[in-house]
Amino acid sequence: MTITRIGQSMPRIMLYIAALALLGFFLSRQFMSPETREPFIEACLSGGSGTEKQCSCLADYVHERLTQDEIRAVMENRVAGKQFQDKVANVVRSGANACR
Numbered sequence: 203m204t205i206t207r208i209g210q211s212m213p214r215i216m217l218y219i220a221a222l223a224l225l226g227f228f229l230s231r232q233f234m235s236p237e238t239r240e241p242f243i244e245a246c247l248s249g250g251s252g253t254e255k256q257c258s259c260l261a262d263y264v265h266e267r268l269t270q271d272e273i274r275a276v277m278e279n280r281v282a283g284k285q286f287q288d289k290v291a292n293v294v295r296s297g298a299n300a301c302r
Contacts, residue, residue, distance in 0.1 A: 237270075238265070238270060238273045238274060238277065239261050239265060241277060242257075242260075242261045242264065242265075242273065242277065243257045243258055243261050245277070246260060246261070252301075256301045256302070259297075259300070259301035260294075260297045260298060260301045263293070263296070263297035263300055263301060264293055264294065264297055267293045267297075268289075268290070268293060272286070272289075272290070276290055
């Protein structure tokens, strides 16, 4: 590739990098919403079985694996249906093991 061609492709590369950064920012806001993350940590701590570090780790773990709607349903005790109950139980169990 010549220097001219590299120079011409740089704006395109920068555009892709900017788009990926924007997507990463959006996804982090989507899945790590303080609206559910902070109450999740507070509920974990009030249970008395985890430290702040463990509860924060578990919040991150759960928020990476469940949607905002699923997390809200869990927090509002609307875990209906065997498939959803099993999914939540598996995520929480795996998260608790990963965040020891």
